[in-house]
Amino acid sequence: MASAYDNMDIQQLEYEISTLEDEVARLKAQNLSLDMARGKPSPEQVDLSRPMLDGLTSVSDLTDGDVDVANYGAPDGTPSARKLGGELLGVDPAQVTVSGSSSLSLMYDVVCHAWTHGVMGETPWSKQEKVRFLCPSPGYDRHFAITEHLGIDNVAIEMGDDGPDMDELCRLVEGDATVKGIWCVPKYANPTGVTYSDEVVRRLAALKPAAPDFRIFWDNAYAIHDLEQPGDVLLNIFDAIAEAGSDNLVYAFASTSKVTFPGSGMAFVAASAADMADLRATFAIQRVCPDKLTQLMHTRYLADLTAMRGHMARHAQVVRPRFELVERKLKAGLGDIGCARWTHPKGGYFVSFDGPEGSAKAIVSLAAELGVKMTGAGATWPYGKDPRDTNIRIAPTYPSLEELGAALDVFVVCVKLVSARLALAARS
């Protein structure tokens, strides 16, 4: 994109840079300490769930259906927790297993099961010569870290406005038997905020993978995390798979970490009946039973999807002003310059920001110098390598509105100075 800086003559540009450098010096003198790095709910959001803690007391009935919640048993989770997971992921509760903190651990365990034992009796991935995973990018660094940790090749594919580049994806999945999986955050994707379109979901569901042990890792982390109504609507992938006449194609995940108390809640995994039986053969060795008291506390407070959506509407009231502030500050500070673009998600936890090519590392580094912590540039790409060095993840939920505003002011100055310097460098 050609920015206002590109259109300035060198003298104007040098003056602009000098003005911005004065501004940077002024900000540096303030010794700020602000944080826009963490995809964490704010304390105000977390407090919304405090009443849940009154739900279990010494005199509570500690049973759920025919399950004694207070003792061993029910390795797949309480009946109410599985029912809620089924509603959340759009699948029969029989195909849901519920554990405690966190869905990321479930993902690790599922990848590890494929690594050590293979998917449904296929050769374990550890014994296959090469295993590749597709990583729609920018994406979630902790997904990419799981496969990287096991020595799986992470392959970046481009993330568009309605989901991953499906032509490239189909080509790879259907043409290359070393491609065993893809990491997807299908609704309000981390960090772009994109929700996969119906067509994308249908094409995914209709995939004919070259590898019989290929699976879609469907991390529906933001299933009910709408900022406004109506929010984006994601097609139910299990329905789409049934419609396509496919089967055994997806592992779906969700959790309550950004619904109630992060880490102290429930994590869900769902899959076809056959895939779930395959997973449970390993889970039966690996686990005894989940923290059913936590499950009981949750399902008494949030009994069904309607109750959960009501609760999330209160989260939205806290979160929406932060996203609006990001939009307002970026637009006011950068809108006329045209050196950057950013996303305008209707939910989730992030705004994805792209500066000029070669700017992201410099912007994040300058912001850090000025006391504003951001997610490391490149973190949203496999191996931390953003090929164009443009992408920065903005996480606006945790800071107060005041802190967020101050952090964004710093960020805007950093973007402007780095962009102007790049424009000047391009002239010489």
Next chain:
Amino acid sequence: MASAYDNMDIQQLEYEISTLEDEVARLKAQNLSLDMARGKPSPEQVDLSRPMLDGLTSVSDLTDGDVDVANYGAPDGTPSARKLGGELLGVDPAQVTVSGSSSLSLMYDVVCHAWTHGVMGETPWSKQEKVRFLCPSPGYDRHFAITEHLGIDNVAIEMGDDGPDMDELCRLVEGDATVKGIWCVPKYANPTGVTYSDEVVRRLAALKPAAPDFRIFWDNAYAIHDLEQPGDVLLNIFDAIAEAGSDNLVYAFASTSKVTFPGSGMAFVAASAADMADLRATFAIQRVCPDKLTQLMHTRYLADLTAMRGHMARHAQVVRPRFELVERKLKAGLGDIGCARWTHPKGGYFVSFDGPEGSAKAIVSLAAELGVKMTGAGATWPYGKDPRDTNIRIAPTYPSLEELGAALDVFVVCVKLVSARLALAARS
């Protein structure tokens, strides 16, 4: 052992068998449904922890030291939970990681870490030609199941009155580099109730393993589960290792599953500083943070080891009469016959029973016919194969005293009939 049955003439023996068969027919007609299979606390025990549920409410302070328990963070556990784990396992809290339900999952994760990544940079076990684990037997079936599930060779070694056969153990560990680990329940072992003697712990601590990636898996599941005072005292293995001038030799585990609510509590793993750093490199990818609210609830209720021991004394009041009943019934029913022996543990969850050679499967099967469920015969040996078919695990904690008494009466008749039949068969 030569029993009374061996000393009877054939006519006497046939008469005895016929009398016992009448007794069996009578019991069968009662359509009993009793269970001595499960190492589960009784409801009466579980209820002891109910007051803990009043500890966290909507107005509670949800911080522990400088940790905000209600949000992400503190991946190794809350400060108070780590301190408690350090006291329980006799080690610096810095060397403790606390997760939620359960310690068995932690053991799986640690074995899996060695399998996928190797211990401290050694070749991953999955890439080594052969990996063997020592299994003191009779022992805990779920330990053996973890290594069996990964295709590791489980090697039974004999369990004596003061721990595993140390001569055989040293020979294997120090002479065979394919031996990578040993499963130990060092106090009130499952199922024998044996506590390792100081000498055994010292010899373990002084091991010079042939394999640099050999580790002792020290499942201190019953560290504070004494039935009487003074209970057995287990030497601190970390101290013994320091004294022996060794290092990086043990992964130690414990949990609150038989202290508070099974599955809904805390699990601990401890190791040398270097081993813990190695484990945390994988944990950092696998986990986000543990359920810190559960940790906070626990440590507010049971702040230190003294509080925990006080709580366990109340468990003992519930459990001790059950163990006394086992001893009384077995002694009264079988003491004069001399066809069996059993253990008299001062703590833990099990009594280990040995009948005549070739009897265990038949006894358990006959008891099942009469409506009394026992742990499967052979379960206490690797691959479920008890070479002499003698060992049966009795789990007396879960049934009421009345149910337990009825179940033991059935068990005694089964032991007598099977033993008498074996004695008769030996004559022909």
